[in-house]
Amino acid sequence: MAKKIFERPRYLKENVYHYCPGCGHSIIHRLVAEVLDELAIGERTIGVPPAGCAVLAYNYLDVDMGEAPHGRGAAVATGIKRMLPDRIVFTYQGDGDIAAIGTAETIHAANRGENVTVIFVNNGVYGMTGGQMAPTTLLGQSSTTTPGGRDRSRDGMPIDLSQMLAVTGGSVYIERTAVHSPKHVRRTKKALAKAFKTQMQGLGFSLVEVVSQCPTNWKMTPADACRWIEETILSFYPLKVIKDEVGDI
Amino acid sequence: MTEKQLMRGSHVIGEAAVRAGCRFYAGYPITPQNELTEYMAGAMSRIEDGVFIQAESELAAVNMVIGAAMAGARTMTSSSSPGVSLKQEGISYLAAQELPAVIVNTMRGGPGLGNIAPSQGDYFQATRGGGHGDYRHIVLAPASGQELADLTRTAFEYADRYRTPVMILGDGMMGQMMEPVTFPEPLDLTGLPDKPWKLDGAKGRPSRVILSLLLNTALEEELNWKLFRKYETIAQEIPAAETFMTEDARMVVIAYGTAARIAKGAVKALREKGLRVGLLRPVTLWPFPDRVIRDMSRSVADFLAFEMSTGQMVEDVRLALEGRARVHFYGRPGGIVPTPDEIAGVLHTRYERSGLGGLS
Ligand code: SF4
Numbered sequence: 202m203a204k205k206i207f208e209r210p211r212y213l214k215e216n217v218y219h220y221c222p223g224c225g226h227s228i229i230h231r232l233v234a235e236v237l238d239e240l241a242i243g244e245r246t247i248g249v250p251p252a253g254c255a256v257l258a259y260n261y262l263d264v265d266m267g268e269a270p271h272g273r274g275a276a277v278a279t280g281i282k283r284m285l286p287d288r289i290v291f292t293y294q295g296d297g298d299i300a301a302i303g304t305a306e307t308i309h310a311a312n313r314g315e316n317v318t319v320i321f322v323n324n325g326v327y328g329m330t331g332g333q334m335a336p337t338t339l340l341g342q343s344s345t346t347t348p349g350g351r352d353r354s355r356d357g358m359p360i361d362l363s364q365m366l367a368v369t370g371g372s373v374y375i376e377r378t379a380v381h382s383p384k385h386v387r388r389t390k391k392a393l394a395k396a397f398k399t400q401m402q403g404l405g406f407s408l409v410e411v412v413s414q415c416p417t418n419w420k421m422t423p424a425d426a427c428r429w430i431e432e433t434i435l436s437f438y439p440l441k442v443i444k445d446e447v448g449d450i
Numbered sequence: 451m452t453e454k455q456l457m458r459g460s461h462v463i464g465e466a467a468v469r470a471g472c473r474f475y476a477g478y479p480i481t482p483q484n485e486l487t488e489y490m491a492g493a494m495s496r497i498e499d500g501v502f503i504q505a506e507s508e509l510a511a512v513n514m515v516i517g518a519a520m521a522g523a524r525t526m527t528s529s530s531s532p533g534v535s536l537k538q539e540g541i542s543y544l545a546a547q548e549l550p551a552v553i554v555n556t557m558r559g560g561p562g563l564g565n566i567a568p569s570q571g572d573y574f575q576a577t578r579g580g581g582h583g584d585y586r587h588i589v590l591a592p593a594s595g596q597e598l599a600d601l602t603r604t605a606f607e608y609a610d611r612y613r614t615p616v617m618i619l620g621d622g623m624m625g626q627m628m629e630p631v632t633f634p635e636p637l638d639l640t641g642l643p644d645k646p647w648k649l650d651g652a653k654g655r656p657s658r659v660i661l662s663l664l665l666n667t668a669l670e671e672e673l674n675w676k677l678f679r680k681y682e683t684i685a686q687e688i689p690a691a692e693t694f695m696t697e698d699a700r701m702v703v704i705a706y707g708t709a710a711r712i713a714k715g716a717v718k719a720l721r722e723k724g725l726r727v728g729l730l731r732p733v734t735l736w737p738f739p740d741r742v743i744r745d746m747s748r749s750v751a752d753f754l755a756f757e758m759s760t761g762q763m764v765e766d767v768r769l770a771l772e773g774r775a776r777v778h779f780y781g782r783p784g785g786i787v788p789t790p791d792e793i794a795g796v797l798h799t800r801y802e803r804s805g806l807g808g809l810s
Binding site: 243244245246247249252256257259263264265266267268269270273276277278279280281282283284285288289305306308309313 | 473474476501503505506507509510511513514515516517518519520521522523525539540543547649650651652653654657658659660661662663
């Protein structure tokens, strides 16, 4: 009999993604579903989706999900986790959600050392609202609200939220990864697994920032979007372990 | 029942919340309600599964409450006027997601930063659904220490029963006053009905979603009508008001909370002078007890709404009466707390001008 080598992960629903072709969200969702299954925690996991392109994450991830207002994921997750400390709680947030409107909630959740996992998808743009400048938009990058490119004196510098979170006392594991090549997809999955394990062991706040492609709002083909990540984004947002007080787990 | 205790109003709410099974409290410092937050910090630390969080903002606090409510807990947050404005985002989501929670607003003078004196300027915000969207929530207006205890228990019951946020609307005066209170016995949480919608991990059951995004307009309309029907049920089932010396009254003051206490003093004083005045005190502000007011208009032609604002509840009085009686208004906004004498004077003048007679 033929050996099955590829199947739909247990915690991924049979719905067709609404994401654009070449969008990084589809890959990241799948990785989350695989990790929940491999760590056997899917039945005790509660996810908090954001406002943004991934707002419909509950249509795909087959775990309990409670929708947060825009940016408040970390606060909602705090409430859930504090009442149910033996459950696994994660938020899934985009850059606008987490690094603009939700900055305060995120920094303080990290600083309190909330034992939750944050999946921070950084694609440098407000996707769902149609491509406005995000806090993470690169200098010179055009968007619908920076038609001539992001200008430092007018729009400020792109923010590095993960670095900011790393200096809080309660964060223990923060890594930036990407999903524009198979190598990076595998690395992202490892990071997600480590983040969830950090939570399972009660060690504190964990976050994986995934640099992700948004071909639609970057106005690129999926292949060009992947190249642009490698050639441009990663020079400002280098992939690395930003903080690790956890070690090998 | 436990012993009578002399206790400050804000502490009464805290103790009553704990006894009602509140296990999650998040708040942010703001005067004049810090005593409640501080009480909850102490009380929650003494309960094994109790959680207290001093949040980084009112916004964060109410969103933590959303999370804890999703997890099935009895939850509370509290603040004062400017802070409650910040909470409105979360209150709209609580309403949309049909999550039970109790929100205490110890009103102070406003708008803006205002001051820290007792006020009733947030009536509109509280009773009209202060956040975005088409919703209402229950608003309870206690007027004594004992009622703070009783209505706090009721607030948690209503929140669970109707799956809705419930607001306790008081003011700085109510929070500070010391009155003897008898608390109900602590609730046995194991006896409460299960919440078959809560999020606790999809073990042995299909996964659940609690959301408020309904891109399909037909579904959003359905949610709105569903909430509307719930609000209609609430409006049938829970309106409450206290009446005082209204049986033979020719003029009735309508006031709630601290204003009602002041008005009661005025009514007593005028009764001693022989004026047939009475007091009607709404205990639920939403739903507003309009039937009892309407019924009263069969024998009373003059009502005077008294509020510590420029006139907000008076609109509900007019709506309740639909022109069946004259509605007068007297208000002191901005944190001014008038004396019973002042209100007695106003009432007396109105009474005479309305041709109801002078001193007997
Ligand atoms: S707009 Fe961008 S982020 Fe949103 S679904 Fe499309 S590709 Fe993905």
